[in-house]
Amino acid sequence: MPSNSHSPKYPVQTLEKALDIVEILSKVDGGEGLGVTELSKRLGIGKSTIHRILDTLAGYRYVEKTPANKYRLSWRLFELGASVPHQRSLNNIDAADLQGLCDKHGETVNVGVRVGDGVVIISKVNPETALRASLEVGTREPIHPTALGKVLTSEMDEQQVRALLGSEMQAHTNQTITSPDAFIKELEKVREQGYAIDNEEFCFGLSCISMPIRNYNGQIVAAISVTGPSFRMSFSKIMEIKDDLREVTKKISAHLGHERASGETAAARIE
DSSP: OOTTSOOOSSOOHHHHHHHHHHHHHHTOGGGOOBOHHHHHHHHTOOHHHHHHHHHHHHHTTSEEEOTTSOEEEOTHHHHHHTTSGGGSOOTTSOHHHHHHHHHHHOSEEEEEEEETTEEEEEEEEOOSSSSOOOOOTTOEEESTTSHHHHHHHTTSOHHHHHHHHOSOOOOSSTTOOOOHHHHHHHHHHHHHHTOEEEESSSSTTEEEEEEEEEOTTSOEEEEEEEEEETTTOOHHHHHHHHHHHHHHHHHHHHHTTHHHHHTOOHHHHHO
């Protein structure tokens, strides 16, 4: 048990072990995670017990498996904590950048991450206008009808995407893509152009554009979207937003180390 924790009067050992695993994983830098063997060594618990606990935590989406067969915490924990005010800010996302987008274009700005087969809103800025698209932090959206969802799955393996979509893709409007093949083709377009658009695919009367946020190794870890009433979101306005959105996502990605990893320099950007 962590040294700064109080001693519970009636401890539940299995729960204590699970929480110890969560705390250890929370201290692993870079999101690389830890394997069963390493966790077993650190906690002095048998591998079979560790594996059962991790399997349960993964089933509830509190941890996820990495491509290297290790375990790390998932955004499910943020999803649960999103209602706590002091947990609503992200250190690497400057609220001023989001506010700037919102103020300039007069539309709602959201930041989302993929959590399992959905998208969770982790930050938002609303315009002062009464007619706006508004989602609460912690809101969970489907992947296939949203611009955020398209961006967040755009570079995933096709087999993974099909597994996330499942056999039934709900039609939220008559514009919703409901065929896995058509969605895969849409993702090709997103990769080619560098952004995704939701043209009343999730909600009648709302249109949206989204772009990715990348980490130090170029992986898409989040996405930013700008959403507004379709009568205000003309093609020309969406293209204007695109240019500003690209600058904001590049800046945030640089804070996460993407600029350094890609070898881009300040001089190169000026040129």
